[in-house]
Amino acid sequence: MGDNVTGADAGQVTVIRGADLAGAGRGDLLLRDGLVAEVGSVRAPKGAAVVDADGLVALPGLVDLHTHLREPGREDAETVRSGSAAAAAGGFTAVLAMANTSPVTDTAEAAERVLDLGRAAGLVDVQPVGAVTKGLAGEELAELGLMARSRAAVRVFSDDGKCVHDARLMRRALEYVKAFDGVVSQHAQDPRLADGQACCHEGELSGRLGLPGWPGVAEETIVARDVMLARHTGSRVHVAHVSTAGSVEVVRWAKAQGISVTAEVTPHHLMLTTDLLTDYDPVFKVNPPLRPQEDVEALRAALADGTVDAVATDHAPHARHDKEHAFAEAAFGMLGLEQALSVVATVMVQPGLMTWADVAAAMSTRPARIAGLTGQGRPLEPGEPANLVLVDPAATATVDRADSRSLSRNNPWHGRELTGQVRATYLRGTQTHEHGQTQQQGESA
Numbered sequence: 209m210g211d212n213v214t215g216a217d218a219g220q221v222t223v224i225r226g227a228d229l230a231g232a233g234r235g236d237l238l239l240r241d242g243l244v245a246e247v248g249s250v251r252a253p254k255g256a257a258v259v260d261a262d263g264l265v266a267l268p269g270l271v272d273l274h275t276h277l278r279e280p281g282r283e284d285a286e287t288v289r290s291g292s293a294a295a296a297a298g299g300f301t302a303v304l305a306m307a308n309t310s311p312v313t314d315t316a317e318a319a320e321r322v323l324d325l326g327r328a329a330g331l332v333d334v335q336p337v338g339a340v341t342k343g344l345a346g347e348e349l350a351e352l353g354l355m356a357r358s359r360a361a362v363r364v365f366s367d368d369g370k371c372v373h374d375a376r377l378m379r380r381a382l383e384y385v386k387a388f389d390g391v392v393s394q395h396a397q398d399p400r401l402a403d404g405q406a407c408c409h410e411g412e413l414s415g416r417l418g419l420p421g422w423p424g425v426a427e428e429t430i431v432a433r434d435v436m437l438a439r440h441t442g443s444r445v446h447v448a449h450v451s452t453a454g455s456v457e458v459v460r461w462a463k464a465q466g467i468s469v470t471a472e473v474t475p476h477h478l479m480l481t482t483d484l485l486t487d488y489d490p491v492f493k494v495n496p497p498l499r500p501q502e503d504v505e506a507l508r509a510a511l512a513d514g515t516v517d518a519v520a521t522d523h524a525p526h527a528r529h530d531k532e533h534a535f536a537e538a539a540f541g542m543l544g545l546e547q548a549l550s551v552v553a554t555v556m557v558q559p560g561l562m563t564w565a566d567v568a569a570a571m572s573t574r575p576a577r578i579a580g581l582t583g584q585g586r587p588l589e590p591g592e593p594a595n596l597v598l599v600d601p602a603a604t605a606t607v608d609r610a611d612s613r614s615l616s617r618n619n620p621w622h623g624r625e626l627t628g629q630v631r632a633t634y635l636r637g638t639q640t641h642e643h644g645q646t647q648q649q650g651e652s653a
């Protein structure tokens with residue numbers, strides 16, 4: 209069977225044998241009619257596909273709160289279809305598609321178009337994020353209510369790529385989305401403290417490399433302001449790609465006050481540090497920038513103790529001609545979907561900072577809840593949608609950027625050895641990805 213399995217028979221019955229059901233012991237799963245029909249010790253019905261999951265961990269399908277799919281506008285870098293294939297290969301069953309496309313997702317029609325492109329691809333649920341401001345210009349609120357009431361039922365709003373810098377607009381947006389339990393996901397970057405040129409963590413290294421500095425305080429001041437706006441409005445605010453120990457402190461304090469704040473961390477901020485910039489390789493240029501080891505440690509601790517709610521990829525594909533430039537001119541952003549789970553397994557599970565049940569919470573349950581996706585992030589229990597991923601926790605592989613389903617190659621993990629490999633992904637019972645030989649037909653036929 210190929211690597212990406214599409215158009216599988218919707219009537220297919222599948223038995224997954226002997227998986228480690230993260231936190232709930234070892235057992236079989238019977239998938240039928242798009243649902244988990246039985247859990248425990250299952251007899252395979254005649255004609256069922258039987259998957260030997262001995263030694264594999266089954267997790268609820270992963271949910272990415274932060275994906276850039278580039279369609280419409282930059283189909284040379286990614287399309288909804290190619291990004292969906294990358295997501296399925298990474299174990300995801302749902303992604304939130306960021307609004308910084310061209311045109312921007314700032315109307316109900318634009319949101320419905322993204323939703324429909326996702327359905328046509330059929331590999332993951334593609335849920336559009338709506339822009340907070342028209343054209344991401346930061347001046348006028350977009351049609352938040354119309355996007356919320358559209359077929360796309362938008363709940364997450366973000367100007368990601370840009371910060372909603374105007375406090376008055378941010379306050380209005382928070383007040384507005386409260387009516388439908390929406391959330392504003394903030395790209396926290398004060399444009400006066402870190403402008404569009406800022407591309408290296410501000411410190412000794414940025415001085416030595418002669419790169420414009422992006423200080424942690426440019427993030428922290430916005431996070432601090434926004435949690436106070438969330439407290440004032442009683443609305444939900446979400447911190448996108450949190451990158452510093454200081455931001456973590458603010459979020460920890462805010463949660464202790466009962467403020468409705470959530471935060472996500474990217475795989476790259478959990479593993480990579482600013483000293484990778486010494487070779488001026490633009491693959492490591494990202495917003496917010498890679499930080500020093502102290503910040504990485506603080507982010508790992510905050511994810512482990514739940515201060516940071518979720519891992520989100522910030523998958524940011526870029527075409528060669530945008531990325532392969534002198535460091536200062538190259539585009540910001542790196543790929544994330546295909547390696548996210550392996551990175552989390554390598555830096556969090558292997559050293560004992562998180563269990564697989566914790567991974568399910570941080571990469572499926574909590575992101576689904578934050579985004580208001582009711583059919584995702586559900587436990588693997590009878591009657592629940594059969595959205596799941598099978599992971600080989602012990603398998604190790606070296607990342608090769610050429611293997612990607614993404615149309616882009618800006619993969620910061622290229623050449624690295626990671627542990628924990630996705631073996632198969634199922635969306636409502638249909639296999640959307642298979643790696644290697646996991647399936648035998650008709651055990652009891």
Ligand SMILES: NC(=O)N[C@@H](CC(=O)O)C(=O)O
Nearest residue numbers: 276368369494495524540541
């Ligand atoms: N993360 C990035 O460096 N780039 C993102 C935008 C963003 O997330 O800010 C992109 O759209 O390329």
Ligand SMILES: [Zn+2]
Nearest residue numbers: 368369395495
């Ligand atoms: Zn961003």
Ligand SMILES: [Zn+2]
Nearest residue numbers: 306368369522
């Ligand atoms: Zn982003």
